[in-house]
Amino acid sequence: MNTLFQDIAPAVSQWMVPALILLIILAGFIKKVPMYESFVTGAREGFDVAVRIIPYLVAILFVVKVFMGSGVFGDLKIALGWVMTKGGLERYTPSLDLIPLALTIPLTGGGAMGVLADTLTRHGPDSFVGLSASIMMGSTETTFYVLTVYFGAVGIKKIRHTLPACLLANAAGLISAVILGWVLFGRLCPGP
Amino acid sequence: MLNKIWFWLLLIGILSGAGKGAYYAAKGELPPNVAEAQAGADGSAPPADNLAAAEVIRASGAHLTNEALDAAEVAVKLCITLIGIMALWLGLMNIAKDAGLVDALARAMRPAMRWLFPDVPDGHPAQGSMLMNLSANALGMGNAATPFGLKAMNDLQTLNRVPDTCTNAMSMFLAINTSSVTLIPITMIGLRIGAGSTNAAGPMAGLLMATTISTATAIVAAKTLSRLPRYALPDVPSNIDADGDAARPQARADHAGVKDGED
Numbered sequence: 001m002n003t004l005f006q007d008i009a010p011a012v013s014q015w016m017v018p019a020l021i022l023l024i025i026l027a028g029f030i031k032k033v034p035m036y037e038s039f040v041t042g043a044r045e046g047f048d049v050a051v052r053i054i055p056y057l058v059a060i061l062f063v064v065k066v067f068m069g070s071g072v073f074g075d076l077k078i079a080l081g082w083v084m085t086k087g088g089l090e091r092y093t094p095s096l097d098l099i100p101l102a103l104t105i106p107l108t109g110g111g112a113m114g115v116l117a118d119t120l121t122r123h124g125p126d127s128f129v130g131l132s133a134s135i136m137m138g139s140t141e142t143t144f145y146v147l148t149v150y151f152g153a154v155g156i157k158k159i160r161h162t163l164p165a166c167l168l169a170n171a172a173g174l175i176s177a178v179i180l181g182w183v184l185f186g187r188l189c190p191g192p
Numbered sequence: 193m194l195n196k197i198w199f200w201l202l203l204i205g206i207l208s209g210a211g212k213g214a215y216y217a218a219k220g221e222l223p224p225n226v227a228e229a230q231a232g233a234d235g236s237a238p239p240a241d242n243l244a245a246a247e248v249i250r251a252s253g254a255h256l257t258n259e260a261l262d263a264a265e266v267a268v269k270l271c272i273t274l275i276g277i278m279a280l281w282l283g284l285m286n287i288a289k290d291a292g293l294v295d296a297l298a299r300a301m302r303p304a305m306r307w308l309f310p311d312v313p314d315g316h317p318a319q320g321s322m323l324m325n326l327s328a329n330a331l332g333m334g335n336a337a338t339p340f341g342l343k344a345m346n347d348l349q350t351l352n353r354v355p356d357t358c359t360n361a362m363s364m365f366l367a368i369n370t371s372s373v374t375l376i377p378i379t380m381i382g383l384r385i386g387a388g389s390t391n392a393a394g395p396m397a398g399l400l401m402a403t404t405i406s407t408a409t410a411i412v413a414a415k416t417l418s419r420l421p422r423y424a425l426p427d428v429p430s431n432i433d434a435d436g437d438a439a440r441p442q443a444r445a446d447h448a449g450v451k452d453g454e455d
Contacts, residue, residue: 016331024284027291035287042286046278049342050271057267059198062260067201069259070209071225106370117383125389134395137380139402141329141372146341148194150366151358153342154349158357160425161417162366163194168413169371173406180398 049153056152060145064107073100094189095178097129101136102178106170109142128189132181140173206256213252217245226255274338281339285324294320297327308368308411309361311351318347322365330375341369354426364414371410372403 028035077099084093101119105112116137123129143166151159182189212223220243222230230251288294298305298319305312305319312318325340344365352359377399384392417423 017336021284024288024291024293027293028287031291033287033290038287038290039283041283042289043279043283045343045346046280046282046339047275049339049346050275050278053274053342054268054271057270058264061263061267061270063198063201063205065259065263065266066209066256067205069225069229069256070205071212071223072204072208074224075208075212113379113383116380117387120383120387120389125384125387126391126394130384130387130389131395131398134380134384135398135402138372138374138377138395138399140406141370141374143370144194144197146366146370149338150341150345150369151362154345156349156356156358156362158426159194160358160363161414161420161423162358162363163197165363165367165410165413165417166370169367169406169410172409173371173402176402176405177398180402184395184398 053149053152056148060148061108064111064144068104068107068111073103076103092182094128095132095181097123098133098136098178098181101133102174105136105140105174106143106167108145112137112142128181128185131185131188132177135180135184136174136177139177140170143167143170209252209256213249216252217248220245220248222248223252226252229255229258277335278339278342281336282343285321285340285343289317289320294324297323308364311359311361312348313351316347316351318344318351318361321347325365326368326373329369330373357426359425360414360418363418364411367410367414368407371406373407374399374403 025035028038077096080099081093081096084090084096097119101112101115104115116133119133120130123133125131125134143163147159147162147166151157151162212225216223221227222243285294295315298315301323302314302319305323306314309319309322312322321340321344325337325344328337328340345362348359348362348365349355351361377396380399381392
């Protein structure tokens with residue numbers, strides 16, 4: 001299973017886009033769509049949107065970078081480790097290595113990929129922390145980036161219940177990732 | 193709410209950067225985050241002990257300044273890249289639409305779309321673009337997902353009667369979007385293989401469970417929260433009410449008189 005996946009998954013992923021393009025142009029050919037003109041008409045729409053979101057991107061990336069650059073996540077990890085040890089939960093402190101990833105995911109997807117890569121090299125991809133981090137990465141996605149960019153693109157200012165709904169989904173994904181990490185891979189984690 | 197979060201993230205970031213600079217200045221070494229960034233930047237510079245306090249404070253300030261200015265540059269670079277990607281995918285999507293592929297997908301998924309987005313009428317372009325976005329996400333094609341998502345927002349905005357306020361459909365779409373419906377996490381598996389994993393697909397089962405839980409939470413949360421009085425849709429100005437009702441069959445009488453709940 002594993003070697004199969006290791007060999008085939010990257011190959012399949014590389015062919016997904018060409019296969020999709022082939023499907024689209026074949027369908028267009030059968031339906032006699034004027035493809036070149038149709039493409040240009042659609043493509044024109046992309047330019048406006050991309051330019052319109054620049055200020056929103058600067059605003060969100062700026063605050064995310066300053067916040068993450070200050071190293072707050074590391075401090076939080078130390079503080080929570082202290083609290084958990086005092087509270088008799090020392091067994092579960094290895095999960096604290098997931099804090100940087102857990103707090104980066106809602107802020108930025110690209111940043112989270114970087115944190116995951118760092119976590120995997122630091123702890124090993126097949127360790128308890130590495131496996132839990134992988135589950136966490138796929139469990140949920142960035143909220144703030146998507147919200148600012150998507151709402152910015154259409155000029156929405158009053159976002160009503162969107163942020164709480166998205167953050168609840170984030171929290172559910174992150175918490176279930178931690179729990180599933182213990183349920184599925186807890187045996188890999190030696191006691192204190 | 194975004195305004196508040198924006199402020200607090202910046203405040204916490206700058207104050208904690210300053211606090212740590214002062215704390216480590218007293219110890220005579222670089223704060224770990226600054227040392228890491230410096231090591232990453234030039235590859236050399238082994239973290240020295242017994243640094244002068246002024247040097248530590250200077251370095252932690254310079255670190256935050258760099259991060260802030262770097263963000264502006266990265267944002268614009270990202271947009272330039274996005275222009276090309278957006279044009280490519282929206283161009284292809286237009287062919288797919290003209291060939292009837294998008295409509296076929298929308299027809300197949302209609303019952304689910306009706307339940308999730310009752311305000312989006314059947315056959316509306318928003319159904320197609322939202323489905324394209326969710327499919328691209330599910331297949332792990334991240335750079336194709338953003339163009340479809342932004343187009344979906346544009347299409348949803350055409351159904352919006354209050355242009356600066358988000359609709360229930362938009363909230364539901366974004367909640368599902370952020371909860372990540374990833375079926376094939378290509379990038380994650382690639383990173384695991386790159387880090388030397390002998391069990392690259394090991395976390396797949398757990399991952400599918402976790403993403404199901406978060407997506408279910410997103411749907412329930414978006415549906416439930418939209419009914420709370422504090423998140424009610426504002427009253428629709430009467431001049432656009434007449435034709436707007438054609439697109440939205442549900443009467444919104446229950447929202448009448450409720451103040452706009454945005455904080």
